[in-house]
Amino acid sequence: MEAISIGEVAARTGLAVSAIRFYEERGLVRPDRDAGGRRTFARADIRRLSVIMVAQHLGFSLSEIAAEIDQLPDGRAPTKADWGRMSRTFRRRIDARITELQTLRDKLDACIGCGCLSMRQCALYNRNDTVSATGAGPRYLMGQRPDR
Numbered sequence: 001m002e003a004i005s006i007g008e009v010a011a012r013t014g015l016a017v018s019a020i021r022f023y024e025e026r027g028l029v030r031p032d033r034d035a036g037g038r039r040t041f042a043r044a045d046i047r048r049l050s051v052i053m054v055a056q057h058l059g060f061s062l063s064e065i066a067a068e069i070d071q072l073p074d075g076r077a078p079t080k081a082d083w084g085r086m087s088r089t090f091r092r093r094i095d096a097r098i099t100e101l102q103t104l105r106d107k108l109d110a111c112i113g114c115g116c117l118s119m120r121q122c123a124l125y126n127r128n129d130t131v132s133a134t135g136a137g138p139r140y141l142m143g144q145r146p147d148r
Contacts, residue, residue: 003032003040013049020049026062028052028069044077055090064093104141113139113146 010017023029024039029048031039048069055065068090072078078086111125115132125146131139140146 002043003034004043006031006039006041009041009046009049012046013053015049015053023049023052026066028062028066030074042077048072048078059097060093068093107141110140111146112141113144114141 006017006020009015009020013020020029024031029041029045031041031045034040052065052069055068056062068086071086071089072082111119111121113126113131114137115126115129116122117126117129125140131144131146134144
């Protein structure tokens, strides 16, 4: 398979060369070196870096992304089956994130059980901040159901 330079990878992915080096330092990509010591990448690294970039943009931590990327084979381009195996586990994390985002979206204009008591609804859902007895943080956004 054709080896490409870090500059070509940067041009194709839109990532800065420094970002690609950063991902390399974290073990998310493993380029080879040519006779002159320059990094050379497989074209398949474009997909790997693109997935990393989008997952990070969507709020996944590098450790979460690395846990998924580590499932891909080293030394060869991942096949569709390799990507499928990785995506099955990552899909669960993505689905959980979607549920969390939908909850935030749907409850952002209501009492979230944070203790601010600044909205009229708080007097109904969290009278005198009684929910604080169950723990810190926005209890209703964290999955606790309001007692009515």
